[in-house]
């Protein structure tokens with residue numbers, strides 16, 4: 001899809017460069033076909049939502065993009081390279097980060113410990129047995145700066161267990177951002193949140209997106225319309241609509257499929 005030219009970096013039209021490209025992706029679980037010939041590409045800096053009814057194949061698609069599940073047919077290109085056969089770790093090293101539909105924090109550790117571990121996991125020294133104490137101090141400072149950025153500095157020493165659900169989701173997004181990803185996949189970041197917590201997460205996503213390519217699975221249409229500029233609609237594993245939010249919102253076919261009513 002060719003949109004308007006985006007921001008330029010050193011004169012190059014970065015906004016037109018493709019960050020993620022799926023070519024004819026299909027996935028079967030035994031005899032069950034979950035994804036069928038899914039193709040689309042996402043430009044650098046684009047914020048794209050994926051919507052569709054329960055069971056449409058949205059999380060499966062994220063698993064395939066991230067390398068957590070093998071595909072049955074098709075290809076995945078990340079930043080211009082074919083990563084179809086690469087592991088999830090290899091894709092993460094190339095700049096892909098994701099959050100999951102359910103929480104993946106270490107519940108007994110503190111917020112700051114979770115963040116320091118995430119920073120450590122994505123450093124070049126992740127396999128080193130001994131890391132200089134000064135490096136831990138740097139990571140600790142970096143982690144505190146991240147918490148400060150989202151107004152959660154006062155929760156640094158709280159155990160994850162003691163956090164509210166909304167705070168947990170914010171920390172999870174922060175963990176993904178700590179990897180300084182080129183592409184961030186978010187699977188229902190506001191699922192199960194009270195409206196006030198959902199708006200905290202929404203505000204965070206809007207604030208933090210600068211320069212980041214983001215793909216968001218979300219059932220809450222308020223969040224979708226607030227955060228993304230483009231929507232892809234999945235239905236029974238197929239892309240049935242793909243375009244600017246306003247166009248999709250007014251699409252009678254999408255309204256029928258997705259909500260049986262008003263979008």
Ligand SMILES: Nc1ncnc2c1ncn2[C@@H]1O[C@H](COP(=O)(O)OP(=O)(O)OP(=O)(O)O)[C@@H](O)[C@H]1O
Pocket residue numbers: 029032034052053054055056057058059060061101
């Ligand atoms: N590992 C698996 N083995 C077999 N079937 C699976 C597996 N994972 C998912 N499925 C099936 O694939 C289909 C799509 O599931 P998926 O989780 O991708 O849907 P979704 O669009 O994310 O739904 P939701 O909105 O409820 O999160 C469902 O029918 C699901 O039962």
Ligand SMILES: [Mg+2]
Pocket residue numbers: 058059060101
């Ligand atoms: Mg899902």
